[in-house]
Amino acid sequence: MTVLDDIIAGVREDLHARTALTPLADVRRAAESAPAPLEIVPRLRDPRLAVISEVKRSSPSKGHLADIADPAELAASYAAGGAAAISVLTEQRRFNGRLDDLDAVRARVDVPVLRKDFMIDEYQFFEARAHGADLVLLIVAALDDAHLRSFLTLTSDLGMTALVETHTAEEVDRALEAGAEVIGVNNRNLKTLDVDLAAFGALAGRIGSDAVKVAESGILTAADVELLASQGADAILVGEALVRHGDPAAAISEFMAAAERGIR
Numbered sequence: 393m394t395v396l397d398d399i400i401a402g403v404r405e406d407l408h409a410r411t412a413l414t415p416l417a418d419v420r421r422a423a424e425s426a427p428a429p430l431e432i433v434p435r436l437r438d439p440r441l442a443v444i445s446e447v448k449r450s451s452p453s454k455g456h457l458a459d460i461a462d463p464a465e466l467a468a469s470y471a472a473g474g475a476a477a478i479s480v481l482t483e484q485r486r487f488n489g490r491l492d493d494l495d496a497v498r499a500r501v502d503v504p505v506l507r508k509d510f511m512i513d514e515y516q517f518f519e520a521r522a523h524g525a526d527l528v529l530l531i532v533a534a535l536d537d538a539h540l541r542s543f544l545t546l547t548s549d550l551g552m553t554a555l556v557e558t559h560t561a562e563e564v565d566r567a568l569e570a571g572a573e574v575i576g577v578n579n580r581n582l583k584t585l586d587v588d589l590a591a592f593g594a595l596a597g598r599i600g601s602d603a604v605k606v607a608e609s610g611i612l613t614a615a616d617v618e619l620l621a622s623q624g625a626d627a628i629l630v631g632e633a634l635v636r637h638g639d640p641a642a643a644i645s646e647f648m649a650a651a652e653r654g655i656r
């Protein structure tokens with residue numbers, strides 16, 4: 393059993409508990425009456441690097457990262473620093489996230505918000521929308537082609553955008569064939585949790601320029617950002633470096649400046 397399998401087993405149990413409390417029909421109704429989702433693709437296509445800033449308390453690889461008593465406050469400083477979007481982890485068992493965090497962040501900022509979780513069931517998409525998400529994460533390694541396609545359709549039917557996460561050449565091909573518009577390369581292998589910042593550079597050319605390219609995970613320094621920008625990243629997804637930084641808004645500006653050096 394890989395780490396990913398193990399995480400998903402827990403996600404499935406938590407999902408059963410929520411569906412027992414709130415039936416799909418109710419979540420669907422809440423999704424339909426939620427305020428319209430925001431568009432993210434134009435922000436990601438902006439020539440300047442887009443920084444997707446993550447609210448992340450802990451992770452299976454690093455354990456405890458930050459307390460984050462007030463996720464809305466953190467998100468507000470991300471937005472003030474120029475974040476293009478805010479990612480909110482909602483997985484409970486391994487990342488200590490919650491849907492309440494998504495609600496709090498959504499209520500506070502007017503930039504697009506990503507529900508970051510392991511999406512394995514239709515229910516979670518209506519739930520994401522009901523809680524104000526504009527984007528969801530689809531992890532190719534966790535989905536067969538049929539689910540990848542049907543979840544992409546459901547995401548766009550709900551007016552949201554999918555960040556389709558890959559880690560290998562085969563996964564990039566599957567993402568492209570399924571019609572993904574925004575493709576992430578996770579520098580962390582979710583089966584082993586090993587991080588290799590070179591993963592993005594190795595796959596960027598394969599993605600090409602039809603899809604938006606997002607470099608994810610293990611991005612700690614301005615030098616990392618400069619390199620990824622020079623390799624064609626349109627956006628970066630950063631958690632640890634921001635939640636551990638005393639001044640996350642300054643860190644975001646610093647990353648954006650580093651990207652300018654990378655593309656010059």
Ligand SMILES: O=P(O)(O)OC[C@@H](O)[C@@H](O)c1c[nH]c2ccccc12
Nearest residue numbers: 578608609610611629630631632633
């Ligand atoms: O904290 P980092 O190394 O900056 O990583 C952020 C983000 O990329 C990471 O949280 C992540 C990327 N893909 C995921 C899938 C599930 C859970 C978490 C993730």
